[in-house]
Amino acid sequence: MSKDNRPYVVMQMSASVDGRIAFGPGLTMFDKHPAEELLLDAGPIWKKVTEAIHTEWHPQGTMMGSGTVISDQAPLRKLPTFSGDASVLYDDFLPEEVVAATRHWHILVDGRGRGRSGYKATENPGGHMVHLVSRSVPVEYLAFLRQERIPYLMGGQTHVDLTGALHKLYTKLGIRVMCLWGGGALNGAMLREGLIDEIHLILWPMLIGGRRTPTLADCDDLLPDRQPSVLQLVSAQVQEEGYLWLHYKVSNMLPIG
């Protein structure tokens, strides 16, 4: 199941037929767009797919990107100045009592230190947040997470080192299977590092279009010496109201030649 001592990654996403995962740029999952009323049937199908994944895999984590929950335009919460020894904070923080009590990790990729609400996801029994952070985050942010007893894993200079972070999720938190819930930039970074193993894709019966609207995988263009990830179809199921549920396994991206 696991590859290179990292969790097996099952991506779950919904998208328009032209691959857009939102109605426009800069929207978080909490922003309401008027066109959302056209997607009334999407909620139950999303739940059905989630339940199917959980029944098959019992994932111990679900990962999301910071852009899905925090707008780039939103002003950052100011945190108290930290005056202690900063160097000790730039290391993993895994409070024992939190690790022992957690059965499902809500994983926020937050390489710039923008997740400052103190949200812990503890309303879900056995659930807890863990932030993946990079060395570029301000020390005040790390001090805040420690004060709130929110675990974090450190790795990467400006962005999170995703391969290293997945290895830590595997070795330090025991995550063997995790879900990837986007958004587009995180999916793209995961794709380029060959970290996606399976995809459950719900296709909305619509075209959205756009140049800056997030897509399923937003990242640098494929290099001439790289292959796209080839997918093997596991199943394709027609759902109510013209939705499609596509399930694929991902083949590794191998260099050409």
Ligand SMILES: NC(=O)c1ccc[n+]([C@@H]2O[C@H](COP(=O)([O-])OP(=O)(O)OC[C@H]3O[C@@H](n4cnc5c(N)ncnc54)[C@H](OP(=O)(O)O)[C@@H]3O)[C@@H](O)[C@H]2O)c1
């Ligand atoms: N339809 C769906 O199923 C679905 C699901 C989820 C989200 N969405 C939508 O998708 C949109 C958000 O997507 P988005 O692309 O703007 O944001 P996003 O993917 O949620 O956030 C970007 C994330 O990618 C990380 N990242 C980018 N490049 C990286 C790299 N090279 N290495 C490591 N990490 C990297 C960023 O890290 P930093 O924190 O360091 O910047 C950040 O965590 C929202 O509209 C949301 O509602 C739709």
